[in-house]
Amino acid sequence: MRFFSEEKVSEVRDRSSIVEVISDYVNLKKAGRNFRGLCPFHSEKTPSFMVNEEKQIFHCFGCGAGGDVFSFLMKVNQISFPEAVEELARRYGVSLPLQTASPSQTKEAARREALFQINELASNYFQEILTRRREGEPARQYLAQRGIREQTIDEFHLGYAVDRWDGLLQYLRKRGASLSMASELGLLIPKGKESWFDAFRGRVMFPIRNLQGRIVGFGGRAIGTGHPKYLNSPDSSLYHKGEILYGLREAKTFLRQSDQVMIVEGYFDLLMLHQSGLRQSVATLGTALTAHHLRLLRRYTERMVLVFDGDAAGQQASLRLLPLFLEEGLWPKVVLLPEGEDPDGFLRKGHLEDFKRRIAEGPLLMDFFLDRLAKIHPVKSVEGRAKCADEALAMIQRIPDVIQRDFYLKALAERLELEVSLLRNRIGRGLKGRLRMETGTQGPLSQRYDSRAEETVVRLMTQDPRWVGRVLEERIIDEFESPSLQQIARAMEEVYRRRGDLPLSEVMAGLEETLQEKLRRIIFKEVVFEEGIEEKILEDCVQKIRERRLKRDKSELRKRIREAEKETGGEVPEALLAEHQALARREALLRKSGP
Ligand SMILES: [Zn+2]
Incomplete structure (x- = not known):
């Protein structure tokens, strides 16, 4: 595998036109500042696949796929990153130096390979015991009694870890495998310096494979009195539980x-x-x-x-x-x-x-959810209906598709014998305030928070680096409520402070995948600010974020004061009173600068 310097990769990216490249695969049409087409990564009838020439990124609002020109080629042609770089370098006439992998990169690749091989060895060992050794008899009986056929055992490479402290340990040692690496994978447990014991004992073993068929971890089911009933490999550099599905x-x-x-x-x-x-x-x-x-x-x-x-x-x-x-x-x-x-x-x-x-x-x-709600809350009572409506609306407002959302609003209105306009209004206001029923009974307030102001600040930052400077002056990122938007803004701050500019690919490289996706969604939102009103928009957003933060701090403090009062029998500690005064001063200041 070839590796390229960061400068080379940037050069190739800068010379390439993402719209041109993607047009080979997708029929793109101009849509505002972006291009739009049918997504090549999922089937759809209305185009939700967007490309932005200026920022050199693509994003699909249907399936979440997205990235830069390299990730597009990798995904669409199932090729590796170096292959995508080479293809574009050829196409746009960038000469690539012949360069081999850096020592640290080769070392990392070799390490991963060694880890995979240890998992493979362990799996062979477990499998051999289950299928060919006398010691495997209890597990064979157990599986037969659970109705698992031999063919299934073969196909899923099931195995058995004997109830011994050193079964796998001896096997790996004999084959010269690194025992500390095996312990890193959770197969062995350290018990002092240079000494280990088997992690899986007396268990039917299920190797867990990634899509390439390589074993990333194991699950083990105790067949005796072993505790816990199921034991899984810990997350490791090979195994990330949130990304792997068994089977x-x-x-x-x-x-x-x-x-x-x-x-x-x-x-x-x-x-x-x-x-x-x-x-x-x-x-x-x-x-x-x-x-x-x-x-x-x-x-x-x-x-x-x-x-x-x-x-x-x-x-x-x-x-x-x-x-x-x-x-x-x-x-x-x-x-x-x-x-x-x-x-x-x-x-x-x-x-x-x-x-x-x-x-x-x-x-x-x-x-199923709506049926259950109606069973839990007595819809005969006004209060029950209000509760039911609020819980259902909190769920319905998560539906991204307007038509489907409206369908469920109507269904809900019918079930609860309420005016659908009442529910629509309520969802339109972000479930703020109380649902007014005939008698004015209160419904529980939903906790949904509104991150639009924070999103707008992030969008302004992506549009022009000079806004990053302004945002940093205001120190508003610290007051964000949304943890993900805060992480994104911090990543932008970090790159900006280092570079004095905001190259998007660098920001993206510092973010995990879900945050990258969130940032792409924000960038692609078709909001065009009129020239000259950005300053005003930024000020409004900053004000709003501060107000919300103040509100959160106030209710937090109120809670702490109430608790302190309960403890001391009515007395409020000095420190809390001082905090209360500080908050009041902040509030007064905010009022003055506000609209
Ligand atoms: Zn898609």
């Missing part, structure tokens, strides 16, 4: 074929679904589903089905995911199993046809 590599072709994905929670749920012919399944493995997981899955299909346990905990778990799905613009279905059943057990009892029927008839998670 995705085996399922991916089936996801496309069936245009559907079933999401389960456990290893055995997944194996059983797979064995039952429902091979379009993946498992989350105890970690909560993340936005990253969903974006990974939607490369294959948008039709998602949650299959959780048929008890209160399972239902709660699926409902907790609703906001995540809504924000990604996804509409999952939920399969409801009989009380007390889990997918694994239900299928093992032979209810495959029943299971398939439940998939077909499963309600949308959103409908």
